[in-house]
Amino acid sequence: MRPWLVWAAGLLAYIVAVLDRTTLGVSGLAAADRFSAGPTLLSLFVVLQIIVYASAQVPAGLLLDRFGSKVLIVSGAVLMAFGQLLLALTEALPAAIAARAVVGLGDAVTFISVLRLVPHWFAPHRVPLVSQLTGICGQLGQVLSAVPFLAALSAWGWSVAHASVAALGVMSIVIILVVVKDAPEGSAVAAEATSMRETVGNLSTVWLRPGTRLGFFTHMGTQFSVTVFALMWGVPYLTVAQGVSGGAAGALLTVSVAAAISAGVLIGILTGRHPHRRSRLVLAIIASNALVWTVVLALPGRAPLWLLIVLIIVISVGGPGSIVGFDFARTFNPSATLGTAQGMVNMGGFIASLLLMLAMGLTLQAAGGISFESFRLAWTLQYVVWTLAVVGILITRRKARNLLALQDDRILLEGIEK
Secondary structure: OHHHHHHHHHHHHHHHHHHHHHHHHHOHHHHHHHHOOOHHHHHHHHHHHHHHHHHOHHHHHHHHHHHOHHHHHHHHHHHHHHHHHHHHHOOOHHHHHHHHHHHHHHHHHHHHHHHHHHHHHOOHHHHHHHHHHHHHHHOHHHHHHHHHHHHHHHHHOHHHHHHHHHHHHHHHHHHHHHHOOOOOOOOOOHHHOOOHHHHHHOHHHHHHOHHHHHHHHHHHHHHHHHHHHHHHHHHHHHHHHOOOOHHHHHHHHHHHHHHHHHHHHHHHHHHHHOHHHHHHHHHHHHHHHHHHHHHHHHOOOOOOHHHHHHHHHHHHOHHHHHHHHHHHHHHHOOHHHHHHHHHHHHHHHHHHHHHHHHHHHHHHHHOOOOOHHHHHHHHOOHHHHHHHHHHHHHHHHHHHHHHHHHHHHHHHHHHHHO
16 A cells, blocks of 8 residues: 555646646636737747756756655655746746746656656556556646636636645645655665766766667657647647637547547556567557558648547557656666666657757748648658657667677576576
8 A cells, every 4th residue: 555655645746747837838818918928928938848847857867866756756846836936926027937947847857756666666567557657647737727727717817826736736745745755664775876976977878778768769759749739739730720619629639638548558558568569569659640640641631520539549649658768768777877767768758849849830930820731841840750769769679679688698697607
C-alpha cells in the first residue's frame, strides 16, 4: 500500500503541474483583456513556457540526481504556486510573462521527478504500467483547467481563479512533505548520490549511452505532433481549414484525452510484458501518425468528420507512446544518473514541438495567412521530424542491442570462469 500512497502524492503534484500549465489555454480571452495583449503577445506566453520547460530539463535532471525526487517535487510546486499567485495579483504584462516563465520552470522539474520515484517503489515488471498511469492520470490537470478553473474564472474573475490554483499547489506541497520519500527504508539509493562536479561531468557519459539517445528520439518522434496540435495549431486548423465549429473542435480535443488514456494503459501492459519489442511499438506509432496525416493532407478539400476523428485518435497515441522513451532511459542508465537521462529524453519531444510551432507559424505567414492550403503546406513540415526521429531510433536501437549482447556475453564468461 505504501508504494501506491507515495506514487499518488507525487501524481497529485503532477496533476497540479498540468493544471498550472494549461490554465492560460482556457483563459486566453481574459488574459487579453487583463493585460491588453494581442494574439502575438498571447502566443509568446505559450512559446516562452515551452522554451523554459525544454531548456530546464538537463539542469533539472542533474538536480534530481543530486537531491532526489522529494526536494525537486516540492521545489517545483513552490515555484508554480508563486507563479500563479503573481499572475493573480499583477496587471502588468511583463510581470505576467515572468510569472508564466516561473510556472514553466516549476513544471519542468515535476514530471521527471515523479517518474523517478516509480522504479524505487515498484517491482521492475510494474514500472512501465505505473509510468504510463503517471502520464495518463496527470492529464486530469487539463480537465481541472477546463472545468472548475474556467467556472471559477467566469464566476469570480481572474484573481480568485488563479489564487485558487496557487492554493491547490500549497496543499500539494503539504501532502508531498508528509507522504513522499525518495525510496523505501533500507534502500541504497542515497549511497549512490554523487557530488555536483561528478554529476555534471557525467553529462556526456549519460548522453552517449545508446539507451538515452534511443529514448530521446523515441520521445521526439511520438510526442510532437499531438503537442503542436493541442497547444497551438489544432483548433485554428480544425475551425478555419476544416470548417469545424468551435464547439466541435473542443469536443474533438476531449476525444484526444480519452484516446490517450486508453492507449496508455495498453502500451504500459505491452511494454511491461514484451520489453524487447518496445522499439517496434514506437516505430509503429510513428508510422501510423505519418500515414493518417498523409491521408488527410492528400485530400484536395476538407476532410470528412470521421477522418478528423481518426486523425486525432491516432496522433493522441503518440502522447503515451513517448513515455516509452523514459523506459529506455531507465533500462540503460544506473539509478545515480537516471534523472539526468530522463531530462535528456524529455527534451526530445518538446524541442521538436517548439521548432515545429515556430516553423509552421513562419510557413503560414509566408503562404498568405491561415487557410486550407497554407495549413496543408505547414503540416508537411512534420515529415522532417519523423524522418530524423526514425533514423535516430534505428541507429541507436542497433547500438543498444549490441551493448546488451556484450553485457550478456560478459556475464556468461564470468559464470564460466567461476
